[in-house]
Amino acid sequence: MSTPLDLVIIGAGAAGLAAAHDLARVDKSALVLDARERIGGRIWSHHEPRLPVPVELGAEFIHGASRATFELLHKAGTAALDAGGEHWSLRDGKLLPSKDLFRQIRVAMQRTQALVKKDLSLDVFLERHLARETTAEACAYARMLAQGFDAADTSRISARSVVEEWSGGSSVEAPQFRPLGGYGPLLTKLAAELQGSRVHLQLNTVVREVRWGRGTVGVRGTFLDRPFEVKAKRAIVTLPLGVLQAGAREAGHVRFAPALAAKRDALRHLAPGPVIKVLLKFRSAFWEGRDNGRYRDVSFFHPREQAFPTFWTSLPIRTPLIAAWAAGPKAERFARAGTPQMVEAALDSLAALFGRRDEIEGALESAWVHDWQRDPYARGAYSYVTVGGDKAREGLAKPLGSTLFFAGEAADTQGEAGTVAGALQSGRRAAREVLTSSRR
Numbered sequence: 001m002s003t004p005l006d007l008v009i010i011g012a013g014a015a016g017l018a019a020a021h022d023l024a025r026v027d028k029s030a031l032v033l034d035a036r037e038r039i040g041g042r043i044w045s046h047h048e049p050r051l052p053v054p055v056e057l058g059a060e061f062i063h064g065a066s067r068a069t070f071e072l073l074h075k076a077g078t079a080a081l082d083a084g085g086e087h088w089s090l091r092d093g094k095l096l097p098s099k100d101l102f103r104q105i106r107v108a109m110q111r112t113q114a115l116v117k118k119d120l121s122l123d124v125f126l127e128r129h130l131a132r133e134t135t136a137e138a139c140a141y142a143r144m145l146a147q148g149f150d151a152a153d154t155s156r157i158s159a160r161s162v163v164e165e166w167s168g169g170s171s172v173e174a175p176q177f178r179p180l181g182g183y184g185p186l187l188t189k190l191a192a193e194l195q196g197s198r199v200h201l202q203l204n205t206v207v208r209e210v211r212w213g214r215g216t217v218g219v220r221g222t223f224l225d226r227p228f229e230v231k232a233k234r235a236i237v238t239l240p241l242g243v244l245q246a247g248a249r250e251a252g253h254v255r256f257a258p259a260l261a262a263k264r265d266a267l268r269h270l271a272p273g274p275v276i277k278v279l280l281k282f283r284s285a286f287w288e289g290r291d292n293g294r295y296r297d298v299s300f301f302h303p304r305e306q307a308f309p310t311f312w313t314s315l316p317i318r319t320p321l322i323a324a325w326a327a328g329p330k331a332e333r334f335a336r337a338g339t340p341q342m343v344e345a346a347l348d349s350l351a352a353l354f355g356r357r358d359e360i361e362g363a364l365e366s367a368w369v370h371d372w373q374r375d376p377y378a379r380g381a382y383s384y385v386t387v388g389g390d391k392a393r394e395g396l397a398k399p400l401g402s403t404l405f406f407a408g409e410a411a412d413t414q415g416e417a418g419t420v421a422g423a424l425q426s427g428r429r430a431a432r433e434v435l436t437s438s439r440r
Contacts, residue, residue: 086298216403239408265392
């Protein structure tokens with residue numbers, strides 16, 4: 001019988017590769033498994049020969065000056081592009097510069113002590129408390145922001161978590177950057193550094209079952225549609241939140257034996273946010289020439305009442321590519337829609353901004369669509385905390401029996417959950433926990 005590996009890492013996204021990288025440096029033997037035919041997980045950079053930027057179907061932005069992400073940028077020998085710029089919103093049928101309502105919301109949040117004793121949903125918090133401190137327009141903006149930026153159901157998301165996030169360094173007000181060349185090359189760099197180590201990467205491996213006891217883990221599934229099994233002393237689980245929550249009859253389900261009973265409360269207080277992303281490539285960046293060039297330096301457009309309420313350009317690099325974004329309840333409305341319907345809805349939303357629907361569609365060259373809630377290996381884009389879940393992320397991150405360790409953006413405990421930075425941090429944290437445990 002072969003000697004068990006030191007470790008098996010389930011998932012080759014940012015968290016899994018960050019953990020693998022750190023464990024390879026100390027000569028641990030490990031196998032990194034992923035169901036997809038590519039690395040990256042919810043990072044998916046598609047490169048088109050005629051575009052100077054990648055088509056980012058998944059994560060795209062760096063929110064704030066994240067140390068974990070900027071260290072990786074430096075390691076990969078690349079830079080961050082400032083993705084800031086003007087925001088314009090559609091109001092009463094007119095496209096106008098966006099009002100700065102976020103500061104107004106933050107001031108109002110600081111005035112109330114309503115959440116000190118009891119957590120509330122954001123909807124209830126806005127209706128009962130924030131409405132007294134600010135305008136109806138600001139409250140509506142806060143609700144729209146939570147649905148779009150946090151991909152959340154505002155009747156479920158914890159108001160405490162929103163206040164904490166919006167006061168932190170990775171909030172919507174933080175500087176926004178993009179990795180030059182996209183996120184894909186950053187993870188390629190991490191994977192490349194596994195060469196020559198005792199940590200190996202295996203794709204096309206669908207994990208179906210994890211059997212574990214103190215000091216032993218057995219992983220079963222399929223590799224290239226054939227039965228597969230591996231044994232290790234420990235495991236780092238980086239499965240997305242939606243996959244961990246999936247029922248036995250749902251796509252992507254992974255069975256744990258024994259079940260993760262200690263994680264039930266944490267999993268009950270976290271939710272995966274649905275996101276649909278549509279990338280539209282036109283013959284030219286027609287929006288730059290509209291209205292005598294007044295939108296030339298606009299990065300974000302917000303037709304808030306539309307099916308796709310947010311669009312962004314690839315500035316500071318000028319391209320004929322524009323991204324359409326629907327999240328939270330807006331994304332859920334597409335639950336039974338196909339790709340053609342999503343593209344049509346994105347074009348309709350774009351026409352609400354610029355008119356001339358037939359001309360816009362006639363100038364379309366390519367479209368790429370990904371629905372993260374329907375992706376069986378993601379089951380949502382990124383996580384948010386539900387009411388009463390103050391310690392949910394810490395609960396999800398806590399190791400079990402010095403044998404199962406947990407990482408991924410949902411298990412970040414350093415204030416950057418929901419981001420690539422949070423995933424990277426959690427992977428490195430899990431690697432440290434494994435090393436500490438193995439010394440005992």
